[in-house]
Amino acid sequence: MKYIKPLVIAEVGCNHMGDMEIAKEYIKIASIFCKVDVVKFQKRNNKEYLTDQQYNAPHINPHHSYGHTYGQHREALEFNVNQHKELKKTCEELGLIYSTSVWDLTSAKEIAELEPDLIKIPSACNNNYKMLAWLAENYNGEIHVSTGMTRSDEIEEIVQLFEHKKRNNDLIIYSCTSGYPVPFKDVCLLEIVKLREKYNTRVKTIGFSGHHNGIAVDIAAYTLGATHIERHFTLNRTWKGTDHAASLEPDGIRRLKRDLDSTYDVLSYKETQILEIEQVQRDKLKYKG
Numbered sequence: 001m002k003y004i005k006p007l008v009i010a011e012v013g014c015n016h017m018g019d020m021e022i023a024k025e026y027i028k029i030a031s032i033f034c035k036v037d038v039v040k041f042q043k044r045n046n047k048e049y050l051t052d053q054q055y056n057a058p059h060i061n062p063h064h065s066y067g068h069t070y071g072q073h074r075e076a077l078e079f080n081v082n083q084h085k086e087l088k089k090t091c092e093e094l095g096l097i098y099s100t101s102v103w104d105l106t107s108a109k110e111i112a113e114l115e116p117d118l119i120k121i122p123s124a125c126n127n128n129y130k131m132l133a134w135l136a137e138n139y140n141g142e143i144h145v146s147t148g149m150t151r152s153d154e155i156e157e158i159v160q161l162f163e164h165k166k167r168n169n170d171l172i173i174y175s176c177t178s179g180y181p182v183p184f185k186d187v188c189l190l191e192i193v194k195l196r197e198k199y200n201t202r203v204k205t206i207g208f209s210g211h212h213n214g215i216a217v218d219i220a221a222y223t224l225g226a227t228h229i230e231r232h233f234t235l236n237r238t239w240k241g242t243d244h245a246a247s248l249e250p251d252g253i254r255r256l257k258r259d260l261d262s263t264y265d266v267l268s269y270k271e272t273q274i275l276e277i278e279q280v281q282r283d284k285l286k287y288k289g
C-alpha cells in the first residue's frame, strides 16, 4: 500500500457553544498549537432538519441543554451563513482549510455558496439523497460522507449516486461508529479495510471519523488505510454540551497530528539493506569474532 500524508480534521462541531469568539479561539489554537490541516464546524437549518415533534420536544438536561426544547437548544448553538463566512476567512488567514458538515439541503446550498474546499455529510444525514444529489450536481469541491449508523447496501447506494453523477472522484467515505464516546470494542476498525477493498477504485479515498478515547486508534486507522482522520476538538472536556466529553483537548489534537505525521514518516521500506545510520553502528557493534 502506498501511504499519503494524513489529513487531520479538528471537528469543533458545536463545541463553540454558539459563541463566535470561542469559535475563533478554536481556529487559532488548531493552527498555531495543534498544527492540524482542517477545522470543521456544523451547519443546520433546524426547522428543516428536524420534524415539528423533534423541534418542540423538551430538552432538559442541566449539563447538556442550551434551551428548554430540542429546537431551542439547537438554535442556540447555530451560526448563520455570514458567521460561517467569517470563520472560513479566519481559517484561511491562519493557513487552515475550513469545512463544515451540512445537515439539510438549505444548509448545503448556503455553505456551497462560500465555495469551501470540502463539505461533509454527517452519518445522520447520509440518507438525505436529495441533498447528496444537489451537492453532486452543483458543488465543485470534495464531498466527505460519514457512514456511522449505515448498512452496507446504503453505503453502496451513496457511492452509486455519486458514480451516476460522475462525481465519485471527489467522494471520500468515512468509516465511523456513532456513539459518544465509543467503547473500543465498538470502534470496529477493520471496517476501514472493508471499505478500502470494496471502494478503493470507486471513491477518492477512505477516511475515519472517531469518537473513542485517546489517539492510539487513529494511528491504527491511518495504518489500515484511512487518509483523513477526524476527531472532535474541545478546549475543555468538562464544558457544557454533548460532545465535549468525547473530544480531544488541544494537547490531544496536537499529539494526534504529530504522531500521525511520524507514522507517515516511518511507513517505508529500507532503501538500502544497511542504512547509513546503521552502518556506523554495524562498524562499531557487529560481532567481529
Ligand SMILES: C=C(OP(=O)(O)O)C(=O)O
Residues within 6 Å of the ligand: 013, 041, 042, 101, 120, 121, 122, 123, 124, 146, 147, 148, 174, 176, 178, 209
Ligand atoms: C456528526 C458528524 O459526523 P460523523 O457522522 O462522522 O460523526 C459531523 O460531521 O457533523
